[in-house]
Amino acid sequence: MSVVDEQPAGVRAATDPPARAGLVLGVACLCQLMVVLDISVVNVALPRIGADLGFAPGSLSWVVNAYTLVFGGLLLLGGRIADLVGHRRTLVVALAAFGLASVLGGLATTPGELIAARGGQGLAAAVLAPVTLTVILVTFPEGPARRRAIAVWSMVAAAGSAFGVLLSGVLTEYLDWRWVLFVNVPIVAAALPLALAGVRDLRRPSAGRLDVVGAVLATASMTLLVLATVYAGEHGWSGTTTLVGLIGSVVTAAGFAYWELRVASQPLVRFGIFRVRTVWVADLIVVFIGAATLGGFYFASLFLQEVLHYSPVKAGAAFLPFCFGIVVGSFTSAKLAARFGNRVLLSVGSLLGAAGMLGFSLLDTGSTFWSFLVPSLVASVGIGACMVANTAMGTSGVAPQEAGLVSGLLNTSRQVGASVALAVLTTVAVSTIHHDSSLKALSRGYSHAFAVAGSFVLVAALVAVLFVPGRPKAVAAD
Known part of the structure; x- marks a missing residue:
C-alpha cells in the first residue's frame, strides 16, 4: 500500500486559493493572536489585579489557571465541533463569545467574577485555536501556498506570547490592568466582519453527531x-x-x-489517523517544543524582573528580539524545508532552540541585556522555523473533513506539553531555591529551569532525527 493510500480519504482543498484567501488568513491570525495573548498578557498585571479586587493569598494564580484549565481541557472537543457545525459559524460564535467574556472580565468587581470570565475566555479559545488552523487547511491547497499561510499563522502564534508580556507591561503601567482584557474588544471588532466576509465553508459540515x-x-x-x-x-x-x-x-x-x-x-477521534506517521510525529514534537517555549517565556520574564530588576515595560521590551527571531525563522522555513526537507529543518531548528535555552541557563546576577539577547535570537529563530515546518508536516495529506481533528490534536499536544512542563520547571526552580530568596538563589533556580527547558527541545530534535520522514527520492522518467 502506498503512502497516499494510507492517508484519510476525502476531497482535498481546491488547487488554487480562493480570492478571499487573504481575508481568511487575516481572520485566522487575528484570532490566534488573541488566543495566545491571553495566555501571557495577564502575568505582569497580576499584582495590581490582586490588590484591586482583594484576592486572598494563594488564589491569584487562578486568574491564569482558569483560562489554561478550560482551554487545555476542551481543545480536542473544539476542533471536532468545527467539523460538525461548520467552520464559519463556529468561528463567528467563538469570536463573539471571546469578546463578551473579555468585556465581563474587564468589568469584574470581585475575584469570582474575574475568574469566571477568564474561564469563559478559555472556553472560546478552545474553539478558536483549532478552527483558525482548520480554515487555513481547507482554504489553501497543499504546497507552497499552504506553507506560506502556515508560516504567517505560526509566526503569530509563537510571537504573540512574547508580545503579550510587552503589552501587559505597557497597559498595566500606563493605563489600567482592566485593559489587558479590554484590549481583546477591538481585535474582535476587526475580526468579526472579516470572518463574515471572507470565511466560507468549502464543503458541507460532516454528517453525523457529536x-x-x-x-x-x-x-x-x-x-x-x-x-x-x-x-x-x-x-x-x-x-x-x-x-x-x-x-x-x-x-x-x-x-x-x-x-x-x-x-x-x-x-470523536478516529485513531486510524495516527497510522499517518507525520501526524503522530508532529504531535509528539510539538509537545516538547511547546513545553520549552511557554516555560522559557515564563522564567525569562521572572528573571528579568526579579533578578535584573527590570520594570514591566522594560522586561516586555526585552522580548522584542525574540519576536524578531520568530519572524525570521517562520518566513525562512518554507524555502529551507523545500530545499533540505522537514527532517533536516526540524533537527537543526530544534538544536538551535535547545542551544538558545541552554544559553539562558548561563545567565546570572551580573548578566546584561546583551547576555540575554544572544540566546533570545538563537532560540527564537530555531523555534520559529520548527513550528512552521512541524505544523505543515503534521497537516499534510489530511482530508478537509478531518482538518478540525488534526488541528485539535496539534493544539492539544502543544497545550499539554506547555501545562505539564510549566509545573515541572516550577518544581525544578523551587527545589533549587528552597527558602533562600537571595538574588543568587533565584538566579540559580531559574538557570536550572532553563536547562531543563533546553533538554525538552533536545528531545524534539531526537524525535525529528529518528522519525520524521526523509525527502522522497526523485523517480527517473521512463
Missing part, C-alpha cells in the same frame, strides 16, 4: 491532567490533589481510548 461520551471522557482527562499539573507546580507532586488528578486523568484517558476504539459508532 460523540458525547467521548467528548466528556476526553475533556475530563485533559482537565484533570492540567489541573493536577497546575496544582503540582504550586504545591508539589506528592500532594493528594496532584496524585488524585493524575490517576483520574489516566483512568479517564483509558476509558476514552476504549470507548473510541470499541464502542463509539462515530468517534
Whole structure:
C-alpha cells in the first residue's frame, strides 16, 4: 500500500486559493493572536489585579489557571465541533463569545467574577485555536501556498506570547490592568466582519453527531491532567490533589481510548489517523517544543524582573528580539524545508532552540541585556522555523473533513506539553531555591529551569532525527 493510500480519504482543498484567501488568513491570525495573548498578557498585571479586587493569598494564580484549565481541557472537543457545525459559524460564535467574556472580565468587581470570565475566555479559545488552523487547511491547497499561510499563522502564534508580556507591561503601567482584557474588544471588532466576509465553508459540515461520551471522557482527562499539573507546580507532586488528578486523568484517558476504539459508532477521534506517521510525529514534537517555549517565556520574564530588576515595560521590551527571531525563522522555513526537507529543518531548528535555552541557563546576577539577547535570537529563530515546518508536516495529506481533528490534536499536544512542563520547571526552580530568596538563589533556580527547558527541545530534535520522514527520492522518467 502506498503512502497516499494510507492517508484519510476525502476531497482535498481546491488547487488554487480562493480570492478571499487573504481575508481568511487575516481572520485566522487575528484570532490566534488573541488566543495566545491571553495566555501571557495577564502575568505582569497580576499584582495590581490582586490588590484591586482583594484576592486572598494563594488564589491569584487562578486568574491564569482558569483560562489554561478550560482551554487545555476542551481543545480536542473544539476542533471536532468545527467539523460538525461548520467552520464559519463556529468561528463567528467563538469570536463573539471571546469578546463578551473579555468585556465581563474587564468589568469584574470581585475575584469570582474575574475568574469566571477568564474561564469563559478559555472556553472560546478552545474553539478558536483549532478552527483558525482548520480554515487555513481547507482554504489553501497543499504546497507552497499552504506553507506560506502556515508560516504567517505560526509566526503569530509563537510571537504573540512574547508580545503579550510587552503589552501587559505597557497597559498595566500606563493605563489600567482592566485593559489587558479590554484590549481583546477591538481585535474582535476587526475580526468579526472579516470572518463574515471572507470565511466560507468549502464543503458541507460532516454528517453525523457529536460523540458525547467521548467528548466528556476526553475533556475530563485533559482537565484533570492540567489541573493536577497546575496544582503540582504550586504545591508539589506528592500532594493528594496532584496524585488524585493524575490517576483520574489516566483512568479517564483509558476509558476514552476504549470507548473510541470499541464502542463509539462515530468517534470523536478516529485513531486510524495516527497510522499517518507525520501526524503522530508532529504531535509528539510539538509537545516538547511547546513545553520549552511557554516555560522559557515564563522564567525569562521572572528573571528579568526579579533578578535584573527590570520594570514591566522594560522586561516586555526585552522580548522584542525574540519576536524578531520568530519572524525570521517562520518566513525562512518554507524555502529551507523545500530545499533540505522537514527532517533536516526540524533537527537543526530544534538544536538551535535547545542551544538558545541552554544559553539562558548561563545567565546570572551580573548578566546584561546583551547576555540575554544572544540566546533570545538563537532560540527564537530555531523555534520559529520548527513550528512552521512541524505544523505543515503534521497537516499534510489530511482530508478537509478531518482538518478540525488534526488541528485539535496539534493544539492539544502543544497545550499539554506547555501545562505539564510549566509545573515541572516550577518544581525544578523551587527545589533549587528552597527558602533562600537571595538574588543568587533565584538566579540559580531559574538557570536550572532553563536547562531543563533546553533538554525538552533536545528531545524534539531526537524525535525529528529518528522519525520524521526523509525527502522522497526523485523517480527517473521512463
